[in-house]
Amino acid sequence: MEHDRSRESPSREGSSLPGEWPSSALGQSFSQILHRLTSQESRRGKGKSAVQDLGALIEATERDQFFEGSGTSLHGMPEVLGQVAKALEKYAAPPKEQEGRGHGYSEVAEKAAAVGLVFLKLLGKFEAAKNSLVCPKWKTGLRDLAGPIYIFAVTHSLEQPWTSPRSHDVAGEVLALLLQVTECGSVAGFLHGENEDEKGRFILIMELLKPDLNKESWKNNPATKHVFSWTLQQVSRPWLNQHLERILPPSLLISDDYQTENKILGVHCLRHIVLNVPAADLLQYNRAQVLYHALFNHLYTPEYRLIQAVLSCLLDFFPVLEKGLHWKGGGARPTTHCDEVLQLILTHMEPEHRLLLRRTYARNLPAFVKRLGILTVRHLKRLERVIISYLEVYDGPEEEARLKTLETLKLLMQYTWPRVSCRRVVLLKALLKLICDVARDPNLTPEPVKSALLEEATDCLILLDHCCQGQVKGLLVKILQSCEDTKVVNCIRKVQQVSEGTPYDGT
Numbered sequence: 001m002e003h004d005r006s007r008e009s010p011s012r013e014g015s016s017l018p019g020e021w022p023s024s025a026l027g028q029s030f031s032q033i034l035h036r037l038t039s040q041e042s043r044r045g046k047g048k049s050a051v052q053d054l055g056a057l058i059e060a061t062e063r064d065q066f067f068e069g070s071g072t073s074l075h076g077m078p079e080v081l082g083q084v085a086k087a088l089e090k091y092a093a094p095p096k097e098q099e100g101r102g103h104g105y106s107e108v109a110e111k112a113a114a115v116g117l118v119f120l121k122l123l124g125k126f127e128a129a130k131n132s133l134v135c136p137k138w139k140t141g142l143r144d145l146a147g148p149i150y151i152f153a154v155t156h157s158l159e160q161p162w163t164s165p166r167s168h169d170v171a172g173e174v175l176a177l178l179l180q181v182t183e184c185g186s187v188a189g190f191l192h193g194e195n196e197d198e199k200g201r202f203i204l205i206m207e208l209l210k211p212d213l214n215k216e217s218w219k220n221n222p223a224t225k226h227v228f229s230w231t232l233q234q235v236s237r238p239w240l241n242q243h244l245e246r247i248l249p250p251s252l253l254i255s256d257d258y259q260t261e262n263k264i265l266g267v268h269c270l271r272h273i274v275l276n277v278p279a280a281d282l283l284q285y286n287r288a289q290v291l292y293h294a295l296f297n298h299l300y301t302p303e304y305r306l307i308q309a310v311l312s313c314l315l316d317f318f319p320v321l322e323k324g325l326h327w328k329g330g331g332a333r334p335t336t337h338c339d340e341v342l343q344l345i346l347t348h349m350e351p352e353h354r355l356l357l358r359r360t361y362a363r364n365l366p367a368f369v370k371r372l373g374i375l376t377v378r379h380l381k382r383l384e385r386v387i388i389s390y391l392e393v394y395d396g397p398e399e400e401a402r403l404k405t406l407e408t409l410k411l412l413m414q415y416t417w418p419r420v421s422c423r424r425v426v427l428l429k430a431l432l433k434l435i436c437d438v439a440r441d442p443n444l445t446p447e448p449v450k451s452a453l454l455e456e457a458t459d460c461l462i463l464l465d466h467c468c469q470g471q472v473k474g475l476l477v478k479i480l481q482s483c484e485d486t487k488v489v490n491c492i493r494k495v496q497q498v499s500e501g502t503p504y505d506g507t
Helices: 025-038 040-046 048-060 063-067 077-091 103-130 138-157 165-181 187-192 202-212 224-232 241-255 260-276 279-298 304-324 337-349 355-391 400-415 421-440 447-467 471-482 486-497
Strands: none
Touching: 025 048, 025 077, 048 077, 048 103, 063 077, 063 103, 063 138, 077 103, 077 138, 103 138, 103 165, 138 165, 138 202, 138 224, 165 187, 187 202, 202 224, 202 241, 224 241, 224 260, 241 260, 241 279, 260 279, 260 304, 279 304, 279 337, 304 337, 304 355, 337 355, 355 400, 355 421, 400 447, 421 447, 421 471, 421 486, 447 471, 447 486, 471 486
16 A cells, blocks of 8 residues: 655644654654544544554555654654654543443454554564664664553553453564563563663653543543553562652552442552562651551451452551561550551451451451461450351351361460460350361361361360360360260360370460
8 A cells, every 4th residue: 555645744733743843755644644643533433544554654664764863853753653652552542431331442442453553563663673784773763662552552461341352462462572672571671671771661651651640630541540550560679669659649549449449459559569669668758657548448348359458468568567666675565557457357357247258357367366476465355256256157168267267266376375264165165066067067068178177176176275284175075975976076086185285385
């Protein structure tokens, strides 16, 4: 296809680009197509022909011509191509969520597939220029292209409503070729640089995303938050801390949304920051407290996926928050953020009847007991009530809540064994009731799960007996004489066969 170069170039007023354009016919052709891509007609879905013409123009152009004027004029060809790449990325971007459902998203996938093919042709020219002595400027020329092409590739290579198998595959090819052309072995290397001397492109990407990541604009393009999140999680220690001022505000903004999906996405971003930014940087300027309160407030939302994300983040964050706390002895140890969170969790756990939330709370409880250690004694009464009530309720075929509750009880007895003896009767009744319920369960629970429950409950009985200097064995004698259930008898005999030992050996 031969492009018509006889058209008059568009007026400067009709273009969004300031400054001087290359005077060559090729530059004028690109600027005309750019004008068509950024016009109102293109926004109304009539940019298909412009994309096709652009692909044909790139294919017909000699590779040397793409590097004309770089560094010698205000707008050489590389700068023009950068603006064209931005326009293509915007053209293929998904619309607002309320505007894009159904047919709108299918149009986005079609546009993305077409734009992806254009980017493949353009990157192919740069790849060919790498091995040419005639084109030493290919790296300079790629500088303006890399950012928009990367954002396009990530937008359409993630599994999202606006992607199709075709657009997904094309975007993946674009990203792979971009890494090849830039001589990067991975996306992480592309972002932070392959070596110490290379600057990387993380700042460039963040600056391109910045206009769409403020309070007023971040929902205009539903892909922006996903591109930001995915890009953020590609960069780890020791490169991330220098970008903290760029990444923390958008992460907090996304997590503070009313939609649960956005809250979870934002919390995942915050957790990545917590894990990959030194504690000293997080503690500066009260950042840690701001982050903590943002996370803590999410615990009042009864959504199990959000609660799981927040608790995982907080458990990683506690070592940072508690770095400044020093106990000098002579008085009670100060309460910590972990104490505050555990207190709220136990408050929510007691009346909770929704199984998914019960499982989420129970799943994380052992980690809190491990974190507090002997200081768990502050929460002993409430933990006892929660443990007993959770052991009483069937939790579905996998019995995750009851298994995790038994794990919590074992840890609790290990850390607080001097306080366990006075609770032996209550705990013994709860454990025996659980063993009897599981043993008599005809078919609800799979046999491997039953075996795991009985084994964990038996271990708890053995540990309880150790904490009570053998008193539990005496209480079990009468039960053994009157019980006829084989599984229950086997559990009791295991407890009796274990010799008395020290309550807690530190393991």
